Amino acid sequence: MVSDLGFQFFHPIEVRYRDVDAQRHVNSATYFTYMEQARAKYLQALGLWSGEDFEAIGIILAEQSCTYRKAFRYGQVVEVGVRVSRLGHKSFEVSYSLREQASGEEYARGRTVLVAYDYRRGQSVPIPEAWRQILARHEGLVPGDPANRKEADDDED
Amino acid sequence: MVSDLGFQFFHPIEVRYRDVDAQRHVNSATYFTYMEQARAKYLQALGLWSGEDFEAIGIILAEQSCTYRKAFRYGQVVEVGVRVSRLGHKSFEVSYSLREQASGEEYARGRTVLVAYDYRRGQSVPIPEAWRQILARHEGLVPGDPANRKEADDDED
Amino acid sequence: MVSDLGFQFFHPIEVRYRDVDAQRHVNSATYFTYMEQARAKYLQALGLWSGEDFEAIGIILAEQSCTYRKAFRYGQVVEVGVRVSRLGHKSFEVSYSLREQASGEEYARGRTVLVAYDYRRGQSVPIPEAWRQILARHEGLVPGDPANRKEADDDED
Amino acid sequence: MVSDLGFQFFHPIEVRYRDVDAQRHVNSATYFTYMEQARAKYLQALGLWSGEDFEAIGIILAEQSCTYRKAFRYGQVVEVGVRVSRLGHKSFEVSYSLREQASGEEYARGRTVLVAYDYRRGQSVPIPEAWRQILARHEGLVPGDPANRKEADDDED
Numbered sequence: 001m002v003s004d005l006g007f008q009f010f011h012p013i014e015v016r017y018r019d020v021d022a023q024r025h026v027n028s029a030t031y032f033t034y035m036e037q038a039r040a041k042y043l044q045a046l047g048l049w050s051g052e053d054f055e056a057i058g059i060i061l062a063e064q065s066c067t068y069r070k071a072f073r074y075g076q077v078v079e080v081g082v083r084v085s086r087l088g089h090k091s092f093e094v095s096y097s098l099r100e101q102a103s104g105e106e107y108a109r110g111r112t113v114l115v116a117y118d119y120r121r122g123q124s125v126p127i128p129e130a131w132r133q134i135l136a137r138h139e140g141l142v143p144g145d146p147a148n149r150k151e152a153d154d155d156e157d
Numbered sequence: 158m159v160s161d162l163g164f165q166f167f168h169p170i171e172v173r174y175r176d177v178d179a180q181r182h183v184n185s186a187t188y189f190t191y192m193e194q195a196r197a198k199y200l201q202a203l204g205l206w207s208g209e210d211f212e213a214i215g216i217i218l219a220e221q222s223c224t225y226r227k228a229f230r231y232g233q234v235v236e237v238g239v240r241v242s243r244l245g246h247k248s249f250e251v252s253y254s255l256r257e258q259a260s261g262e263e264y265a266r267g268r269t270v271l272v273a274y275d276y277r278r279g280q281s282v283p284i285p286e287a288w289r290q291i292l293a294r295h296e297g298l299v300p301g302d303p304a305n306r307k308e309a310d311d312d313e314d
Numbered sequence: 315m316v317s318d319l320g321f322q323f324f325h326p327i328e329v330r331y332r333d334v335d336a337q338r339h340v341n342s343a344t345y346f347t348y349m350e351q352a353r354a355k356y357l358q359a360l361g362l363w364s365g366e367d368f369e370a371i372g373i374i375l376a377e378q379s380c381t382y383r384k385a386f387r388y389g390q391v392v393e394v395g396v397r398v399s400r401l402g403h404k405s406f407e408v409s410y411s412l413r414e415q416a417s418g419e420e421y422a423r424g425r426t427v428l429v430a431y432d433y434r435r436g437q438s439v440p441i442p443e444a445w446r447q448i449l450a451r452h453e454g455l456v457p458g459d460p461a462n463r464k465e466a467d468d469d470e471d
Numbered sequence: 472m473v474s475d476l477g478f479q480f481f482h483p484i485e486v487r488y489r490d491v492d493a494q495r496h497v498n499s500a501t502y503f504t505y506m507e508q509a510r511a512k513y514l515q516a517l518g519l520w521s522g523e524d525f526e527a528i529g530i531i532l533a534e535q536s537c538t539y540r541k542a543f544r545y546g547q548v549v550e551v552g553v554r555v556s557r558l559g560h561k562s563f564e565v566s567y568s569l570r571e572q573a574s575g576e577e578y579a580r581g582r583t584v585l586v587a588y589d590y591r592r593g594q595s596v597p598i599p600e601a602w603r604q605i606l607a608r609h610e611g612l613v614p615g616d617p618a619n620r621k622e623a624d625d626d627e628d
Contacts, residue, residue, distance in 0.1 A: 014484070017511045018343065018504045020336045022211040022388070024525060027332060028218045029189035033489045036186060040488045040545075051546040054179040054495060061185045065222030074336070074511075075522040170328070174354045175347045175498060179491045179545070181368060186489065190332045197331045197388075208389040211338060231354075231493070232365040336525040342532045343503035350500060368493040375499045379536030 007081030007097055008138070009045060011038040015076050025071035032064060035096045035110045038080035042094075046134050055119065058128075062091065064112040070105070077101035084135045090124050091115045092135065164238030164254055165295070166202060168195040172233050182228035189221060192253045192267045195237035199251075203291050215276065215285075219248065221269040227262070234258035241292045247281050248272045249292065321395030321411055322452070323359060325352040329390050339385035346378060349410045349424045352394035356408075360448050369433065372442075376405065378426040384419070391415035398449045404438050405429045406449065478552030478568055479609070480516060482509040486547050496542035503535060506567045506581045509551035513565075517605050526590065529599075533562065535583040541576070548572035555606045561595050562586045563606065 013034050021027040043049040072078055081097035096110035116127045135141065170191050178184040200206040229235055238254035253267035273284045292298065327348050335341040357363040386392055395411035410424035430441045449455065484505050492498040514520040543549055552568035567581035587598045606612065 013487075014508075016484075016504065016508045018335065018341060018507060021332065022334045022336070022338050024336050027193075028221065029186050029193060029332065032186035032189060033487065036184075036489060037485075037487045060228075061225055063222070063224045064185065065220070067220045068218055071217075170330075171351075173327075173347065173351045175350060175492065175500065177493045178489065179493070179495050181493050184489060190330065193332060194328075194330045341507075342535065343500050343507060346500035346503060350498075374542075375539055377536070377538045378499065379534070381534045382532055385531075 007083050009038075009042050009082045011041045011080050011082065012101060013037055013078045013080060015072055015074055015078060017074055019072075020074050023071075025073050028066070028068065031066050031068070031072075031098060031108055031110065034078055034080055034098060035064075035066075035082075035094075035112065038082045038096065039094055039112070042082040046138055048131060048134060058117055058119065058125075059114045060117045060124075062113045062115045064110065066108055066110040068108050070100075070107040072098075072100065072107055078107075079104075084139045084141065085111075087127070087132060087135055087139075087141050090126055092127060164240050166195075166199050166239045168198045168237050168239065169258060170194055170235045170237060172229055172231055172235060174231055176229075177231050180228075182230050185223070185225065188223050188225070188229075188255060188265055188267065191235050191237055191255060192221070192223075192239075192251075192269065195239045195253065196251055196269070199239040203295055205288060205291060215274055215282075216271045217274045217281075219270045219272045221267065223265055223267040225265050227257075227264040229255075229257065229264055235264075236261075241296045241298065242268075244284070244289060244292055244296075244298050247283055249284060321397050323352075323356050323396045325355045325394050325396065326415060327351055327392045327394060329386055329388055329392060331388055333386075334388050337385075339387050342380070342382065345380050345382070345386075345412060345422055345424065348392050348394055348412060349378070349380075349396075349408075349426065352396045352410065353408055353426070356396040360452055362445060362448060372431050372433065372439075373428045374431045374438075376427045376429045378424065380422055380424040382422050384414075384421040386412075386414065386421055392421075393418075398453045398455065399425075401441070401446060401449055401453075401455050404440055406441060478554050480509075480513050480553045482512045482551050482553065483572060484508055484549045484551060486543055486545055486549060488545055490543075491545050494542075496544050499537070499539065502537050502539070502543075502569060502579055502581065505549050505551055505569060506535070506537075506553075506565075506583065509553045509567065510565055510583070513553040517609055519602060519605060529588055529590065529596075530585045531588045531595075533584045533586045535581065537579055537581040539579050541571075541578040543569075543571065543578055549578075550575075555610045555612065556582075558598070558603060558606055558610075558612050561597055563598060 015026055019026045019030045040049065040051070044051050077100075079099045079101040081099065083095055084092050085095040086093035092114055094112045094114060096112075097106055098108040098110065099106050115124050116131075117123070118125045172183055176183045176187045197206065197208070201208050234257075236256045236258045238256065240252055241249050242252040243250035249271055251269045251271060253269075254263055255265040255267065256263050272281045273288075274280070275282045329340055333340045333344045354363065354365070358365050391414075393413045393415045395413065397409055398406050399409040400407035406428055408426045408428060410426075411420050412422040412424065413420050429438045430445075431437070432439045486497055490497045490501045511520065511522070515522050548571075550570045550572045552570065554566055555563050556566040557564035563585055565583045565585060568577055569579040569581065570577050586595045587602075588594070589596045
């Protein structure tokens with residue numbers, strides 16, 4: 001079961017004073033910045049992005065969400081778990097677990113849907129085969145297997 | 158039908174150079190900053206927040222999401238439509254339409270679930286009656302009416 | 315006298331809820347974001363930047379500073395005055411006055427030193443003659459005239 | 472000589488994808504966010520701030536500046552050196568060295584002038600004696616000694 005899969009990749013992020021807003025906890029939009037940072041590091045760790053060529057990232061963000069359980073505060077380190085939780089034809093879903101490092105407690109969960117995109121042609125394209133194999137191998141997913149899908153696939157597979 | 162209701166409140170936000178990231182369009186997390194700003198202005202317009210006392214805002218963000226259709230760019234003005242699309246017992250949902258001002262085209266849609274919260278007691282509370290009446294009147298919602306709900310209500314109403 | 319010159323260009327910026335930090339006034343780094351936004355609009359107004367090609371801006375920031383008198387707060391609009399206060403051979407200085415729009419009161423002053431730069435060759439270059447003429451004409455400066463200089467010129471003019 | 476004093480406190484900050492702007496290097500305002508974060512950690516390390524009570528920080532920022540030599544990029548870690556470089560009667564100056572961690576190369580230098588402030592009375596006050604002693608001891612400064620001053624003291628000492 002995909003939903004039972006643990007996170008194999010984690011990236012620690014120190015809460016910055018600037019991340020905190022007038023409510024004196026980390027601003028809700030900043031959780032998406034944490035996910036973005038951890039996702040970039042995940043793609044680099046898997047060899048899918050060099051970290052240098054910003055045109056080369058042929059994926060666009062179609063949708064994202066976050067569920068907040070507890071508010072991060074200045075002084076904490078956020079440990080962000082990242083994994084690909086669904087691998088479709090043209091899109092894939094990344095799931096996140098945002099934990100307070102010292103206690104290991106999960107404060108928030110997130111999800112992004114990413115679509116493979118050809119910037120030159122200006123249209124979505126099938127996920128490159130090399131990406132599919134690396135992601136599937138890393139996450140123990142079987143591409144095309146309905147068991148990979150936690151929810152209805154909006155791809156035209 | 159709630160889903161047919163138009164937006165009656167709009168707030169314009171100029172895209173800042175700083176909102177743009179290395180991909181050269183507005184960063185995906187920044188859409189939530191736009192929603193936050195427009196929501197604050199909406200609450201002020203309805204007389205629910207003074208804009209000054211940050212402790213007084215007895216609502217916490219439980220969940221939020223955004224669906225991206227097109228990317229905002231530097232030079233544009235974002236017109237953010239805001240409305241309360243569900244009014245539960247302890248929580249309410251705010252929906253957003255992010256449009257490019259010059260063309261009127263919708264680039265993104267968002268949604269936040271907010272929970273009434275008593276900071277002193279550290280627990281969720283029923284939405285204050287005054288808030289319910291103002292929100293319901295403004296949006297033409299009938300509190301407690303299932304027609305207000307676009308989706309299953311997670312409240313223990 | 316340059317120091318007596320008024321500002322002829324102003325750009326209004328609405329304080330965002332997100333600009334405010336845990337001290338409940340606008341974060342000190344954000345004043346530089348306001349200056350950056352107003353500077354970009356100034357360059358566009360003078361026809362020096364299209365607002366679209368980010369490679370084309372052949373200037374790099376060498377130095378900047380801000381003096382804080384009063385703290386901006388959520389709910390205010392910042393009116394940012396921008397002018398070129400010194401026009402050197404390879405660099406020019408931009409000065410800013412950050413005012414609270416409703417009262418007209420100056421809350422902060424800023425300054426940036428910008429250097430003309432050739433990104434392909436990776437080195438500073440003389441300010442293009444077209445830029446010099448437009449800036450000088452707009453600000454009533456006489457290029458090369460020591461009266462333009464409020465302080466010692468660090469250029470190798 | 473104060474100017475010869477080395478930095479005894481360093482704080483590492485990972486460049487975030489979000490710190491990078493359309494020019495594809497770290498945004499110039501973000502350098503002040505790095506300094507702010509390192510300064511907060513410095514004050515905590517010296518026992519001058521708990522990291523929790525945001526009202527307790529009785530200092531306000533009067534002035535700050537940054538000199539840019541080289542641009543930080545995504546993928547780098549910024550090592551921020553922090554020290555108090557001047558200790559006046561009501562104000563003190565903090566200096567920063569922003570270095571790229573891997574090479575040790577200094578990319579930027581910064582400076583902030585902080586003023587002791589009584590928020591209840593709304594006015595500047597002498598730096599508390601306990602602060603002076605801790606800062607002077609840590610930095611090897613002799614309070615009141617002109618040798619502490621790199622430049623004219625704007626305090627009414």
